[in-house]
Amino acid sequence: MALRPLLTDETIEARIREMGAQIDADYPTATPLWLICILKGACYFMADLSRAIRREVFIDFMGISSYGKEKTTSGEVKITKDIDISLEGVDVLIIEDIIDSGVTLSYLVRLLQQRKPRSVRIATLLDKPERRLRPVDVAYVGFRIPDEFVVGYGLDHAEQYRNLRDLCVLEE
Ligand code: IMP
Numbered sequence: 001m002a003l004r005p006l007l008t009d010e011t012i013e014a015r016i017r018e019m020g021a022q023i024d025a026d027y028p029t030a031t032p033l034w035l036i037c038i039l040k041g042a043c044y045f046m047a048d049l050s051r052a053i054r055r056e057v058f059i060d061f062m063g064i065s066s067y068g069k070e071k072t073t074s075g076e077v078k079i080t081k082d083i084d085i086s087l088e089g090v091d092v093l094i095i096e097d098i099i100d101s102g103v104t105l106s107y108l109v110r111l112l113q114q115r116k117p118r119s120v121r122i123a124t125l126l127d128k129p130e131r132r133l134r135p136v137d138v139a140y141v142g143f144r145i146p147d148e149f150v151v152g153y154g155l156d157h158a159e160q161y162r163n164l165r166d167l168c169v170l171e172e
């Protein structure tokens with residue numbers, strides 16, 4: 001398998017600075033803003049995006065796994081690590097690495113809305129809109145990419161390649 005660079009770390013960093021400025025402009029500072037990182041792929045994006053935001057933010061992490069193939073169409077996902085804090089009345093920004101089918105996030109948004117936050121929005125580094133099965137309203141998108149399998153900057157193939165600085169297409 002070969003790696004073809006798609007986005008360099010400089011390109012990613014520059015885009016994340018813009019996203020941070022946009023988030024600063026959009027959210028009122030009077031209410032708490034919680035960034036909820038979806039493990040594990042989004043952890044590098046979370047680290048960089050949270051530091052590109054100037055206002056106060058709080059961070060937490062959630063683990064999610066999709067059920068087997070036959071069940072993904074039902075939109076069911078399993079929470080493998082939940083957050084401990086109450087989300088009532090706070091602004092929640094879900095931090096995701098990539099949106100593909102949209103199954104995971106459409107489920108997660110509904111789940112978090114039941115916890116009565118003031119708002120729930122999504123920030124994703126990458127979006128593959130061609131692959132969408134479930135509609136997802138995404139407030140912040142770093143890059144729209146074509147339907148290719150990418151690794152690096154947190155994203156993996158069988159747990160490999162997460163620590164590559166650049167985002168690369170994994171080619172057979
Ligand atoms: P979906 O939107 O429910 O299909 O799930 C998206 C999840 O699939 C992401 O959080 C990734 O874990 C994984 N994923 C989708 N496309 C890629 C890719 O190109 N590279 C690495 N992981 C991917």
Ligand code: MG
Binds near residue numbers: 038039040041042098
């Ligand atoms: Mg993921």
